[in-house]
Structure formats: structure tokens, C-alpha cells
Amino acid sequence: MSGCNTMKLLLMVSVCLLLEDFLNQKVTAFQDPHIVTALKGGTVTIDCLHGLNNTEGMAVTLQRNATLCYKVIGNYSTWKEQCNERVNMTWNNKTNTLSLIIKALILNDSGNYTCKLDRVIPPPTQSITENKTFLQVTARPNIGLVYVNSSNGSTQLVCTSEGFSPKHIEVSWFKDGELISNDAHEENLTSNDDGSFTLTSYCSVSGSGDYTCQVNHSTLQSPLNASVTVPAHEDNQIRILLHLQMQTHVLLNVVFFCSLHSRYAFKHHQNHIKDTA
Structure with missing residues (x-):
């Protein structure tokens, strides 16, 4: 009996150790927000989580002011996914990295993003880690x-x-x-x-x-x-215009003077003819 009890105890310890290793798997996340810069109209890829050795029953949530993407994964495949039309998540089997992709960037996409990893199976849900990123969208003049x-x-x-x-x-x-x-x-x-x-x-x-x-x-x-x-001629345009205006003004005065002189001469000639007659 003592041998059986010892085997049971060892089995329980082994299960506990495996469960602890599962819950405490080393997932690399940036606890302090790091900055990612991208251009308006382009596509940006943000690494959310690194080193996911076991994704069985895991849920990844991308949040800004509201939830932008929610994905439940198991055996490195997607079980459930609800994402904004411009947002997607991808899984890299080689690097065990979960990345966020945002397309057709606009300036208002700038802000803080939080990528959360939770274990949802088996319940209750347990928070594993989260990664915070500040996205700065820029635009060329x-x-x-x-x-x-x-x-x-x-x-x-x-x-x-x-x-x-x-x-x-x-x-x-x-x-x-x-x-x-x-x-x-x-x-x-x-x-x-x-x-x-x-x-x-x-x-x-x-x-x-x-x-x-x-x-x-x-x-x-x-x-x-x-x-x-x-x-x-563009630099002198204003001065030329003023010069022409002055010339025009002088010319008009000359014409006016000549007109008055002609009228006076004509009238004087008519009066001379009347006196002669």
C-alpha cells in the first residue's frame, strides 16, 4: 500500500509541476510601452507576444479604446476570431511570435495598444501576460x-x-x-x-x-x-506699371491741352472771319 501511495504522490507532484510550467511559461512581453512608427496609408506589424510554447486554450485580445481584435487559439490554430476589418493577427510557428497587423493606416490610429494573453481553457480565465505598444502614425508633407x-x-x-x-x-x-x-x-x-x-x-x-x-x-x-x-521683368513689373501710368497721365494732359488750344484757335478764326465780313 505504501508503494502505491508513493506512486500516487509522485504522479500528483508531476501533474502539478506540469501545470505550473504551463501556467508560468516564459512569454516575452514589453511591460513598458515601446514606440512603433509607421507612415500614413501604409501597413504596420507589431509583435505582440514572443515565446509562446503552448497555445492550447489561449485567447489574445487587442485593445485600444475598445476591443479591436479577439482570437482564441489552440494547437497553434485559430478556434475563434473577431477583428476589425483593418486589423489582423498572425502566428509565426518558427519564432513562436504572435503579431498584430493594421492596414491602411490613418493619423487617428496613433495611440496606445494593449495585447493581452489569457488562458480560457480550462475555466476560469487566467491572465498570463500583456504587452503595451504606442503606435505613432506619421505623414510626409x-x-x-x-x-x-x-x-x-x-x-x-x-x-x-x-x-x-x-x-x-x-x-x-x-x-x-x-x-x-x-x-x-x-x-x-x-x-x-x-x-x-x-x-x-x-x-x-x-x-x-x-x-x-x-x-x-x-x-x-x-x-x-x-x-x-x-x-x-517680374521684379520691375510694379515700377514699369507705375511708369506707364505716369506716361498715360502726362499724355492725357497733353491731349486735353491740345484740345483746348484747338477749340480756342478755331473759335478765334471764326470770329476773325465774321469781323472781316
């Missing part, structure tokens, strides 16, 4: 450059950088390759409905030449450049 004549008679260059995020952006102006002082231009930053920003930079033209607007942003591998050539 689109730039354009034009030159216009302002109402005060000066010529200005207008460089527009649209749809970028994050907010910080740098705009520099060059004339014939030489950097123009920041005092020579003004900037106006506005926010857009989709969470992006637009920066409009104004630069006063100081003579003809090749002008370049250079934009630098954290999403760019190298700065964006937009250039325009301001010809001499």
Missing part, C-alpha cells in the same frame, strides 16, 4: 511654390507644406543658392481635420533670381525642394 503680386505692390513667394505629421517642420529659403535670413519671411501654421498640419511660408522677393523653398521633416530621408525663377 506635400509642397508647392508660387509667386504672386500682393495688394501693396510687392512680389511674394508662397511655399505651402500640406498634410504632414508630427507638427514640427523646418522651412528655409534660398536665393541663387544663398540662404535667406529668417527675418525676410513669415510663416502660418494650421491644423487639418484629419490630424495633419499645413504650413504656409511667405518670402518677399528682392530682385530677380532663382528662389528655392526647402522643407525638412522627420518623415523625410532628405529635404524636399521647390524652386521658381523670378525674371527681371
